[in-house]
Amino acid sequence: xxxxxxxxxxxxxxxxxxxxxxxxxxxxxxxxxxxxxxxxxxxxxxxxxxxxxxxxxxxxxxxxxxxxxxxxxxxxxxxxxxxxxxxxxxxxxxxxxxxxxxxxxxxxxxxxxxxxxxxxxxxxxxxxxxxxxxxxxxxxxxxxxxxxxxxxxxxxxxxxxxxxxxxxxxxxxxxxxxxxxxxxxxxxxxxxxxxxxxxxxxxxxxxxxxxxxxxxxxxxxxxxxxxxxxxxxxxxxxxxxxxxxxxxxxxxxxxxxxxxxxxxxxxxxxxxxxxxxxxxxxxxxxxxxxxxxxxxxxxxxxx
Amino acid sequence: xxxxxxxxxxxxxxxxxxxxxxxxxxxxxxxxxxxxxxxxxxxxxxxxxxxxxxxxxxxxxxxxxxxxxxxxxxxxxxxxxxxxxxxxxxxxxxxxxxxxxxxxxxxxxxxxxxxxxxxxxxxxxxxxxxxxxxxxxxxxxxxxxxxxxxxxxxxxxxxxxxxxxxxxxxxxxxxxxxxxxxxxxxxxxxxxxxxxxxxxxxxxxxxxxxxxxxxxxxxxxxxxxxxxxxxxxxxxxxxxxxxxxxxxxxxxxxxxxxxxxxxxxxxxxxxxxxxxxxxxxxxxxxxxxxxxxxxxxxxxxxx
Numbered sequence: 001x002x003x004x005x006x007x008x009x010x011x012x013x014x015x016x017x018x019x020x021x022x023x024x025x026x027x028x029x030x031x032x033x034x035x036x037x038x039x040x041x042x043x044x045x046x047x048x049x050x051x052x053x054x055x056x057x058x059x060x061x062x063x064x065x066x067x068x069x070x071x072x073x074x075x076x077x078x079x080x081x082x083x084x085x086x087x088x089x090x091x092x093x094x095x096x097x098x099x100x101x102x103x104x105x106x107x108x109x110x111x112x113x114x115x116x117x118x119x120x121x122x123x124x125x126x127x128x129x130x131x132x133x134x135x136x137x138x139x140x141x142x143x144x145x146x147x148x149x150x151x152x153x154x155x156x157x158x159x160x161x162x163x164x165x166x167x168x169x170x171x172x173x174x175x176x177x178x179x180x181x182x183x184x185x186x187x188x189x190x191x192x193x194x195x196x197x198x199x200x201x202x203x204x205x206x207x208x209x210x211x212x213x214x215x216x217x218x219x220x221x222x223x224x225x226x227x228x229x230x231x232x233x234x235x236x237x238x239x240x241x242x243x244x245x246x247x248x249x250x251x252x253x254x255x256x257x258x259x260x261x262x263x264x265x266x267x268x269x270x271x272x273x274x275x276x277x278x279x280x281x282x283x284x285x286x287x288x289x290x291x292x293x294x295x296x297x298x299x300x301x302x303x
Numbered sequence: 304x305x306x307x308x309x310x311x312x313x314x315x316x317x318x319x320x321x322x323x324x325x326x327x328x329x330x331x332x333x334x335x336x337x338x339x340x341x342x343x344x345x346x347x348x349x350x351x352x353x354x355x356x357x358x359x360x361x362x363x364x365x366x367x368x369x370x371x372x373x374x375x376x377x378x379x380x381x382x383x384x385x386x387x388x389x390x391x392x393x394x395x396x397x398x399x400x401x402x403x404x405x406x407x408x409x410x411x412x413x414x415x416x417x418x419x420x421x422x423x424x425x426x427x428x429x430x431x432x433x434x435x436x437x438x439x440x441x442x443x444x445x446x447x448x449x450x451x452x453x454x455x456x457x458x459x460x461x462x463x464x465x466x467x468x469x470x471x472x473x474x475x476x477x478x479x480x481x482x483x484x485x486x487x488x489x490x491x492x493x494x495x496x497x498x499x500x501x502x503x504x505x506x507x508x509x510x511x512x513x514x515x516x517x518x519x520x521x522x523x524x525x526x527x528x529x530x531x532x533x534x535x536x537x538x539x540x541x542x543x544x545x546x547x548x549x550x551x552x553x554x555x556x557x558x559x560x561x562x563x564x565x566x567x568x569x570x571x572x573x574x575x576x577x578x579x580x581x582x583x584x585x586x587x588x589x590x591x592x593x594x595x596x597x598x599x600x601x602x603x604x605x606x
Contacts, residue, residue: 206520208525215525215599216600216602217599219509225485296520299560299600
């Protein structure tokens with residue numbers, strides 16, 4: 001079992017109330033791949049510049065991420081600079097330099113075209129479509145997007161969504177995509193656009209998953225030190241999709257467990273800058289936090 | 304079993320994106336009493352003006368709320384005017400006329416002084432203390448407050464908190480009271496001020512309860528029509544405390560069920576203006592929604 005992910009690999013410079021870092025490893029593809037790698041094999045399709053250090057490639061390889069689809073292009077790697085204030089739910093983007101990402105056209109190595117499971121991280125919906133066009137007959141397509149594409153490339157995005165099984169976006173994006181302030185109504189309208197499942201990320205408030213006949217709500221794990229929220233959403237998606245694939249079981253009950261595994265992974269990522277916390281993470285710690293999650297939400301039903 | 308509540312009885316004028324009402328029944332004491340009355344007997348200590356209509360008194364009596372402690376004073380009833388935009392989490396206060404509430408000094412009828420269970424709704428902490436001084440030996444004291452008192456009457460509030468078992472406040476108030484942005488750290492610091500349990504209300508994101516050795520997180524019930532959030536917090540507290548008292552069981556497991564009953568009650572209140580939805584509510588509907596709540600949050604643990 002493996003998941004094919006297309007997304008960004010980047011250098012992030014981040015300032016939070018608790019510290020700051022310059023040009024550390026980041027990007028949606030990186031966070032997703034690393035997180036998913038705890039549960040399944042990963043094939044990463046992305047582009048980096050000539051300035052991308054071997055050290056980061058070695059790290060991804062050490063996580064068993066297949067890099068046959070990672071292109072090195074002439075020029076500089078994608079860079080993002082952002083800041084968080086005490087309200088850690090909202091990043092303020094200070095700078096974005098697309099660099100090699102600007103002219104990126106995802107090209108799947110031939111052996112990737114049989115992929116059963118695909119995650120389209122947050123990139124131009126036209127590129128997401130190009131990826132789908134290169135994959136033969138995937139069993140499951142999951143997808144992220146953002147306000148920029150919902151506003152600027154709505155038609156292309158709606159076209160992509162017709163082929164998507166699971167859409168993973170945040171709360172504001174949900175309202176924007178559906179043009180509806182009420183989340184339950186917005187979810188219903190998005191489920192009519194193609195996805196069978198909508199997973200809404202709510203930052204420190206957790207996640208709510210909508211499907212035709214069911215709603216599942218999971219809190220975020222309450223942490224004493226949220227150091228840097230960068231990558232939390234992609235790490236969540238990696239754990240969610242990674243666990244789902246590893247079991248090959250797309251039942252409602254298994255999707256719920258997968259949501260919790262995703263939330264557990266995100267709770268580790270935010271404990272340090274970049275992927276630093278995840279780099280030392282062991283599977284036993286994931287299971288231990290999953291159990292705490294269960295205790296966090298459990299209550300007795302009525303007799 | 305009964306709960307003694309001191310709080311406000313008011314006329315509310317409210318505008319939401321879905322409609323508006325003028326001078327309808329409101330107030331923290333009213334919402335709390337009505338909600339708690341589904342689970343236990345209630346004794347209400349409050350004040351109204353000469354303009355308060357018999358119809359509202361009849362309604363409270365129909366809910367078996369004991370009005371021996373409700374004083375009618377010369378002058379006009381407390382009035383509040385507020386507005387909500389699409390972000391229904393935050394009320395904008397347009398007008399507050401304390402009227403008879405301005406010179407209110409709670410005086411407990413002699414037969415109230417044996418109260419086992421006390422809820423101090425959001426009023427001046429000095430008045431909350433006066434109430435506590437008139438009660439002999441309560442088994443449980445729960446309390447609400449607001450930013451206005453946390454900022455303006457901190458010393459009196461801290462004095463009150465020493466006698467409080469359960470503090471029920473919202474997220475912003477939690478951070479303000481503890482002077483700490485991280486919720487988990489803030490909760491720990493508040494638990495050192497007196498309360499053994501802190502219940503943090505998070506609007507559409509639900510509730511999180513902290514006690515020395517445990518955290519419990521419950522979502523809000525996802526609704527397609529949130530009509531008017533006024534009174535949701537007091538309705539939550541009424542269901543929470545009311546259920547707790549009705550069982551006489553203050554165990555962690557029962558507190559969790561009580562949190563869900565409170566959340567269920569709040570989910571009904573916001574479906575219509577004022578107490579209109581709760582007026583027609585039947586106990587079977589409460590249990591039905593409790594069961595849906597269970598389905599909303601359930602997931603399988605690890606083997």
